[in-house]
Amino acid sequence: MSEPPAVSVDGLVMRYADKVAVDELSLTVERHTITAVLGPNGAGKTTTLETCEGYRKPHRGTVRVLGLDPVADRRDLHPRIGVMLQGGGAWSGVRAMEMLRHVAKLHAHPLDVDMLAERVGLGDCGRTPYRRLSGGQQQRLGLALALVGRPEVVFVDEPTAGMDPQARRTTWALLQELRGDGVTVVLTTHYMEEAERLADQIHIIDHGRLVASGSPLDLTRGGSVTTIRLVVTRPFPPGSPASLRTALGEAIEVVQLDELSLLVTGPADASTLAKVSRWCEDNGVLPESLTLGQRNLEDVFLELTGRELAP
Amino acid sequence: MSAPTTPTGAFAPMPGAAPLPRMVLAQAGMEARLMLRNGEQLLLAVVIPVIVLIGGVMGSDRIGLDFTRSAVDTLTPGVLALAIMSTAFTSLAIATGFERRYGVIKRLGTSPLSRSALLAGKIGALLLVEVLQVAVISSVALALGWEPSASVVGVVLAVVLGTAAFAGLGLALAGSLRAEATLAAANLVYLLLLAGGAVVLPMSAYGDFGEVVRWLPSGALGNAMREALNDAGVAWRELVVLGGWAAIGTVLTAKTFTWE
Numbered sequence: 001m002s003e004p005p006a007v008s009v010d011g012l013v014m015r016y017a018d019k020v021a022v023d024e025l026s027l028t029v030e031r032h033t034i035t036a037v038l039g040p041n042g043a044g045k046t047t048t049l050e051t052c053e054g055y056r057k058p059h060r061g062t063v064r065v066l067g068l069d070p071v072a073d074r075r076d077l078h079p080r081i082g083v084m085l086q087g088g089g090a091w092s093g094v095r096a097m098e099m100l101r102h103v104a105k106l107h108a109h110p111l112d113v114d115m116l117a118e119r120v121g122l123g124d125c126g127r128t129p130y131r132r133l134s135g136g137q138q139q140r141l142g143l144a145l146a147l148v149g150r151p152e153v154v155f156v157d158e159p160t161a162g163m164d165p166q167a168r169r170t171t172w173a174l175l176q177e178l179r180g181d182g183v184t185v186v187l188t189t190h191y192m193e194e195a196e197r198l199a200d201q202i203h204i205i206d207h208g209r210l211v212a213s214g215s216p217l218d219l220t221r222g223g224s225v226t227t228i229r230l231v232v233t234r235p236f237p238p239g240s241p242a243s244l245r246t247a248l249g250e251a252i253e254v255v256q257l258d259e260l261s262l263l264v265t266g267p268a269d270a271s272t273l274a275k276v277s278r279w280c281e282d283n284g285v286l287p288e289s290l291t292l293g294q295r296n297l298e299d300v301f302l303e304l305t306g307r308e309l310a311p
Numbered sequence: 312m313s314a315p316t317t318p319t320g321a322f323a324p325m326p327g328a329a330p331l332p333r334m335v336l337a338q339a340g341m342e343a344r345l346m347l348r349n350g351e352q353l354l355l356a357v358v359i360p361v362i363v364l365i366g367g368v369m370g371s372d373r374i375g376l377d378f379t380r381s382a383v384d385t386l387t388p389g390v391l392a393l394a395i396m397s398t399a400f401t402s403l404a405i406a407t408g409f410e411r412r413y414g415v416i417k418r419l420g421t422s423p424l425s426r427s428a429l430l431a432g433k434i435g436a437l438l439l440v441e442v443l444q445v446a447v448i449s450s451v452a453l454a455l456g457w458e459p460s461a462s463v464v465g466v467v468l469a470v471v472l473g474t475a476a477f478a479g480l481g482l483a484l485a486g487s488l489r490a491e492a493t494l495a496a497a498n499l500v501y502l503l504l505l506a507g508g509a510v511v512l513p514m515s516a517y518g519d520f521g522e523v524v525r526w527l528p529s530g531a532l533g534n535a536m537r538e539a540l541n542d543a544g545v546a547w548r549e550l551v552v553l554g555g556w557a558a559i560g561t562v563l564t565a566k567t568f569t570w571e
Contacts, residue, residue: 151324
C-alpha cells in the first residue's frame with residue numbers, strides 16, 4: 001500500500017455566516033515537497049490551512065492529513081504536524097526561549113532548542129518577553145515552535161510576513177533544508193516571489209476556488225511566454241482588448257488591468273511589439289510605456305482572475 | 312521534489328507526544344510561573360488576603376464584631392478561602408481570557424497537549440500557587456497567634472472542591488466574554504463575594520441573609536474552611552454545594568470552550 005499524501009483536500013466547502021470562504025476546493029500535497037498555496041488576501045488560504053490543522057470542521061467535503069482526519073484523529077495527528085500561526089500564540093510575559101522550551105517538553109523527541117533558536121535567527125532575544133519582540137522576531141519564534149517537535153508536515157501561514165529581506169532569505173533556506181531532510185512544507189503566501197523561488201508545487205486560489213495548480217515552471221510555461229505591458233496616457237477606447245487581440249493574432253492573450261494599462265501575453269516577438277505600436281497609432285492611443293518581460297506568476301494570476309495578486 | 316537525501320539531517324522527522332504526566336507537569340509549571348511573575352496576580356493572590364487578615368485582626372475590636380473566638384482564629388480560615396477564590400476564579404479567568412486573546416490556546420491546540428491535559432495543567436498550576444498562598448497566609452496567621460484545630464481531610468476536601476467549583480466558573484466566564492470584559496467581570500465578582508459572599512466573615516455576620524449566602528460557592532467554601540480549621544470537622548453539606556457548583560462550571564466550560 002502506498003503511503004497517503006501529506007494533505008488531500010476534496011470538495012472542501014467552508015462558510016462564515018452567509019459568506020463562502022472556500023468553495024469546492026480540491027488539492028493534494030505530495031510528501032517531501034514544498035507546496036505553496038498562493039492567493040490574494042481573503043482568498044481562503046488561512047481557512048483552508050486551519051481546516052487541515054483541525055481548528056475547523058469542513059462544512060462539506062473531506063480533508064485528510066497524512067491519511068488522518070484532523071478533527072476526529074487529532075490525538076494521532078497533532079504530534080506529527082507543526083503549525084506556524086499567522087501571529088500570536090504565546091503568553092505576553094513569556095520569554096522567547098522559555099516558550100520554545102515549554103513546547104519542546106510537550107514532544108517526545110524535540111530538537112535541541114539552542115540549535116533551533118540559532119537556526120531561525122532568534123539570536124540574543126531569548127530572554128526577551130514575547131510582548132517586546134519585534135514582529136519579525138515573533139515570526140521566527142513562531143517558526144521555531146512549529147519545528148521543535150520534529151514534525152513530518154509543517155503548515156506555515158505567511159511565514160515571512162513582517163520579516164526584513166535578510167531574515168526572509170534565511171527562512172527560505174531553512175524551509176528548503178526541511179524539505180531536504182524529508183519534511184513536507186505547506187505554506188500560504190501572497191508573495192509571488194516566495195512561491196516561485198521555493199515551491200515545488202503551487203496551488204493558486206481565488207475566492208475560495210482553485211484556479212490553477214502546477215510547478216512554477218508549468219504555470220509560467222518556463223519563460224517561453226513573453227509579456228508586454230502597455231501603459232497609456234489617456235483611458236483606452238472601449239473594446240480595446242478585443243481589437244488588439246484581433247490585430248495580434250490567435251496565440252496572444254490580452255487582459256485589461258485598469259483603464260490605463262493592458263497586459264499582452266503569448267509567444268511575443270519583435271513583430272508583436274511592432275504590431276502593438278501600429279495598433280496604438282491606428283487607434284489614436286499614446287503609449288506612456290511599453291514593457292517587455294517574461295511571464296511570471298503574477299501575470300498568470302492576472303490572466304486567470306483579471307486581478308492583481310498583491311493588494 | 313527531492314526525496315529525503317539525509318535521513319539523519321538536523322530536521323529529519325521524529326514526531327511523538329511526550330508522556331502525559333510530563334506534558335501536564337510542564338503546563339502546570341509554566342502557568343504557575345507566569346501567574347507568580349505577574350504583579351497584579353500576586354497582589355490578588357497574597358497581598359490582599361494578608362492585608363485583610365492583618366486589618367481584620369487589628370481592627371476587629373474597634374468595629375465591634377462579636378466573635379466567639381479570637382479574631383485571628385475566626386478570620387484565618389475565611390482569608391484562606393478568599394485566597395483560593397482569588398486564584399481559582401479571578402486569576403484563572405483573567406489569565407485564560409488573555410490566553411485566548413493572544414492565541415496561546417490556539418497555539419497549544421495543535422500541540423500534542425490535549426484539551427483535558429491542558430485543563431489538568433491549569434488545575435495543577437492553581438494547586439501549586441495555592442500551596443504557596445496557604446504557606447504565606449498561615450505563617451502570618453500563626454505569627455498573629457492563630458491556634459487552629461484542624462481536620463486535614465476537611466481542609467483538603469474544601470480546598471480541592473472549592474478550587475474545582477471556582478475554576479469551572481472562572482473558565483466558563485473566560486470562555487464567554489472578551490478578555491477585557493473577563494478582567495472586569497472577574498474582579499467585580501471577586502469584590503462582591505469578598506464583601507457579601509460570606510467568604511471571610513462567618514454567615515452569622517450576615518443575619519437572615521446568611522441562609523442565602525451559604526449556597527454561594529464563596530459561602531460554602533468559607534464555611535467548609537471554618538468547620539475544618541476551627542472545629543476539626545468536615546462540612547459535608549457545604550462540600551456537596553461546592554461539588555454542585557463544580558458540576559455547573561464544568562458543563563458551562565465545556566459549552567463555551569473553543570481553541571480560539
